[in-house]
Amino acid sequence: MQEKIDKILLFGYKKYGSKIANNLKQNGYFVIVVDNDKDAIDKAIKQGFDAYLIDLENDEDIVNILVKYDFSHVFCAMDKDEENIYITITMRSLQNNIDIVSICESKDSEKKLELAGVKSVLNTMEATAQSIYHFLKSPVMIEAIENILYLNSDIDFIELKVPKGSFLDGILVSEINFKKQYNLILMGLVDMEFDNNFIFITKGVNHKIDFGDILLLFGFEHDIEVFKKKLIESIS
Amino acid sequence: MNKIAKAIVDLSFFLEESKNYNRIKKFLKSVLEDSNHKYSKYFNYLMIFLIVSSVIIIIDEVKHPIEKWLIFYDIYIVTGIFIIEYILRLWVYSDIHKVIIQEFQDSVFLERKFNIFMVMKSIIMQKVQYISSPLSIIDIFAILPSFRELRILRIFVLFRAFKLFRYSSQINHFSEVIVSKKSELFMLLLLFIFVVFLSGVSIYVFEEHKNPNINTIYDAFYWAIITITTVGYGDIVPVTSEGRSVAAIIILIGVGLVSFATSIMVSAFREKSDELKAQKVKNIVYAFTNYYLICGYSHLSEILAAKLKRAGEHFIILDNDEKKVEQAVRDGNLAYKADASSKNVLIDFDINKKVLAVITLAQDDIQNIFISLSVRSVSKDIMLISRMRNKNSYKKLKLAGVDKVVSAANMTSMLVSTLVDKPIVTNAINSILSGKRNARCEQIEVVHGCILEGQSIKDLNIEAYKLILLGVSKNTGFKKRKFIFNPNDDFVFLEGDILIVLGYTISIANFKSIVEKSSIKYARKNR
Numbered sequence: 001m002q003e004k005i006d007k008i009l010l011f012g013y014k015k016y017g018s019k020i021a022n023n024l025k026q027n028g029y030f031v032i033v034v035d036n037d038k039d040a041i042d043k044a045i046k047q048g049f050d051a052y053l054i055d056l057e058n059d060e061d062i063v064n065i066l067v068k069y070d071f072s073h074v075f076c077a078m079d080k081d082e083e084n085i086y087i088t089i090t091m092r093s094l095q096n097n098i099d100i101v102s103i104c105e106s107k108d109s110e111k112k113l114e115l116a117g118v119k120s121v122l123n124t125m126e127a128t129a130q131s132i133y134h135f136l137k138s139p140v141m142i143e144a145i146e147n148i149l150y151l152n153s154d155i156d157f158i159e160l161k162v163p164k165g166s167f168l169d170g171i172l173v174s175e176i177n178f179k180k181q182y183n184l185i186l187m188g189l190v191d192m193e194f195d196n197n198f199i200f201i202t203k204g205v206n207h208k209i210d211f212g213d214i215l216l217l218f219g220f221e222h223d224i225e226v227f228k229k230k231l232i233e234s235i236s
Numbered sequence: 237m238n239k240i241a242k243a244i245v246d247l248s249f250f251l252e253e254s255k256n257y258n259r260i261k262k263f264l265k266s267v268l269e270d271s272n273h274k275y276s277k278y279f280n281y282l283m284i285f286l287i288v289s290s291v292i293i294i295i296d297e298v299k300h301p302i303e304k305w306l307i308f309y310d311i312y313i314v315t316g317i318f319i320i321e322y323i324l325r326l327w328v329y330s331d332i333h334k335v336i337i338q339e340f341q342d343s344v345f346l347e348r349k350f351n352i353f354m355v356m357k358s359i360i361m362q363k364v365q366y367i368s369s370p371l372s373i374i375d376i377f378a379i380l381p382s383f384r385e386l387r388i389l390r391i392f393v394l395f396r397a398f399k400l401f402r403y404s405s406q407i408n409h410f411s412e413v414i415v416s417k418k419s420e421l422f423m424l425l426l427l428f429i430f431v432v433f434l435s436g437v438s439i440y441v442f443e444e445h446k447n448p449n450i451n452t453i454y455d456a457f458y459w460a461i462i463t464i465t466t467v468g469y470g471d472i473v474p475v476t477s478e479g480r481s482v483a484a485i486i487i488l489i490g491v492g493l494v495s496f497a498t499s500i501m502v503s504a505f506r507e508k509s510d511e512l513k514a515q516k517v518k519n520i521v522y523a524f525t526n527y528y529l530i531c532g533y534s535h536l537s538e539i540l541a542a543k544l545k546r547a548g549e550h551f552i553i554l555d556n557d558e559k560k561v562e563q564a565v566r567d568g569n570l571a572y573k574a575d576a577s578s579k580n581v582l583i584d585f586d587i588n589k590k591v592l593a594v595i596t597l598a599q600d601d602i603q604n605i606f607i608s609l610s611v612r613s614v615s616k617d618i619m620l621i622s623r624m625r626n627k628n629s630y631k632k633l634k635l636a637g638v639d640k641v642v643s644a645a646n647m648t649s650m651l652v653s654t655l656v657d658k659p660i661v662t663n664a665i666n667s668i669l670s671g672k673r674n675a676r677c678e679q680i681e682v683v684h685g686c687i688l689e690g691q692s693i694k695d696l697n698i699e700a701y702k703l704i705l706l707g708v709s710k711n712t713g714f715k716k717r718k719f720i721f722n723p724n725d726d727f728v729f730l731e732g733d734i735l736i737v738l739g740y741t742i743s744i745a746n747f748k749s750i751v752e753k754s755s756i757k758y759a760r761k762n763r
Contacts, residue, residue: 008656015645016644016645016648016649019645019646019648019649020648020649020652022649023649023650023652024652024656029656073656075652077648077652101652101655101656103648103652105535106535120655122648122651122652122655124644124645124647124648125535125536125539125644126539127644127647127648127651128536128623128642128643128644128647128648129536129539129540129543130543131642131647132536132540132595132621132640132642133540133543133544133547135621135640135642136528136544136592136593136595136619136621137547138678138679139619139639139640140679140709140717140734140736141677141678141679141734141736143709143717143719144706144707144709144719144721144736145665145677145706145736146650147719147721148706148707148721155721179722180725183722184722185704185705185706185722186704187664187704187738188664198664200664200675200738200739200740201704202675202702202703202704202738202739202740202743203702203740216664218706218721218722219722220721220722
C-alpha cells in the first residue's frame, strides 16, 4: 500500500504556490515553503507553514534546508517559468535522487523542465484549457469527475497494491464482485506480470490478480477503509 | 365609402391577416434583399449565370447569326426572369395594403372621409421612389436589349453587366468605396470640368483658324481631355506658341489631378479593407450552424482554441485589442475586433440561437464580470464559462450569472496533490479525459421512452455492455443537479437523469446507439 509522502519542499508562495501549499496540507502532507520574496514568506508563516526566505541563486541557502529536513518531493511553483527551470537544475545538481514536480505555463517550458530532469510537469494553462474544453463538451460528467477527484467529498479513490498472501492474491478478476461485496468500483489495474501498463477493466480480459499488482478503486472513504482492513486481516 | 373603396379596404385587411401571403412575401423579400439568407446565394448565382450567358449571346450576335434556341433562351427565358425579378422587387419594396389600412384607420380615428386618391398617391410615390433608384434603372435597362428590332437598344447590354453589381458582394464593396469618397471625387470632377472648360475654350480661341485639326469647340474639348488625363494621342497638337503654353500648363495640372484621384481611391480602399476583412470573418461565422464565442485572446484562449480546432468545433474569438486580434489570426483562428461587453455585438453574433457557450478569458476579472453581465442581459440560458484570476472574484462572477468559474491556480493545486498521491489514477483519468487512450468517460442522458427509463440498475446490468457506471447525475430542478456516486442496485433511472459511464470508445458508442434507437422507436410507436 502506498504510504503518504512525509515532507515536501515547495518553492514559491504566490498565485499558484499558496494554493498548492494549502491543498497539500489538507491532504496530510508536511509542507515547507521557500521563496525569494519577503511578503510571500510572511504570508506563509502567518498561515501556519514553516517558511524560509532564500536567495535562489545561493545554493547554500537551499542546502541548509535540505540538510535540516528529509524531503521526498520538491515542488517548483514559482509564478515564472524561468525560475522553476532554474530551481530544477539547481536541485538536480545538489541532490540527484529527489522527485521534482513543477508547474509551468507554456509548452516550451514544459520541454525545458523535462530536459532539466523533473519527474512530472503540470502545464497550468493546458490543464485549465482542458477543464474548460471538457466542461463545454460534457458539463455533467466533468462536474462529477472533479467532484470525485479533487473536491473534498467523502468519495475517494485509491491505488491499492495487492499484498502478498491476501485474499486478492491469485484470484481472477471475475471471481470478485467489488460492487456487491464492498460497494466499490474497480476501474482498472496495473498488472506487474504483464507490461506494467494500466489496463482498463472493461476490456473484458479476465486477469489473474497477483501480489504487487495495483488496483484502482473508487468508493466512499468508509467503504475503502473497511475493504483495506479486511485485506490486511486476510494476510496469512 | 363607395363599393370599390370598401372592397380595397377589405382586401387589405384580408392580406394583413393572411399568414400564407405574409410568409411568401417575407421569404421573397429576404431572398431578394438579404444577402445572408441561405437561398440568396443560389439566386445570385443563377442571376449571374443568366447575365453572363446573355451578354455572350448578344456579343456573338453582332457578327454571326445565332441559333434559334439561343434567341429563344435570350428573349423569353432571360428577359422573362429579369421581368419577373423586377416585378417581385417592386412588389416587396413596400406593402400597399399597410398604407391602405393606415389611411383607413386614420380616417376612422379622425372621422373624415376615406380618400382613395390620397392612398393611391402615397402608394405610387413609394413605388416611384423604388423605380427611380439607380439599381432599379439598371434593371429596366437590362431588360431592353432583348428588343432586337431596335439596334440602338443593344448598347444597353452594358447594363446587364452593371446588373452584376446586385449579385456580387465584391463589386458592391467597390461601389461602396467610391460612395464613401463621394465628396472628394465630386470636388475633383468639378475641378476637372473647370480646367477642361478653360483650356478648351482658350485653345479654340487661339488656334481655331491656325490649326487645321481644330474646327469646332468639340475638337477643342476633346484635345483638352486627352491632354489633361496625360493620355496625349497626338492626333491634335497645338501649333501656336499660345496654344503650346496652354498645353504645358494643363499637362502639369493633369499630372496633379491624376495623382490626386489615385490617392483618394487608395486611401478609400485602405480605410475600407479592414471593414471588408471584418465582414469576411462575420460571413464565415454566420455560415456556421453553431459555434463557441471566446472573449479575450490570452495564452489560455490560444490553448483552448487549439483544442477546439482539433476537435473540429467552430469558434470565434472577440477582442477589443487590435494587436491581439492580429495575433489570433496569425495563429490560424477566426478573430474579430469587437467589444464583447457590448450588447449589440452579442446580438450581432446571435448568441441566443447559434452560440453554444460563451467563454470569457479576458485579462482581468473586472472585464470578465462585465462581459458576463452583458451576456446574461442578452441571454438567460446560454452556457457561460469565465476565468477567475483573483479568488475574491468568485462570488462576483457567480452573481454575474457565470455557470462555471475556472481558475488556473485552483485547477493546478487540485491536480498537483493528486499527482503526488495517486499518479497512476491521475494519469489514467487525464488520458481518458483528454482522449489520448481508447477509453473514454461519457455522459448519457435518459431520454423519454428509452430503454433506461424506469429500469433499475440491477435489471440493466451495465457490465454486460462492458461499461462502468461511475454515478448518476439527477435533475433536482432549478437548473441544479445532484451527483449520486455508485448508486445501489435498486436505483431506478428516470427521465432527465444523466449516467456517467467509463468504457472503451466502442462500448460507449454501442450503448449510446442502443439508448437512442430505443427512444426513437418509442416516439414512432406513440405517434
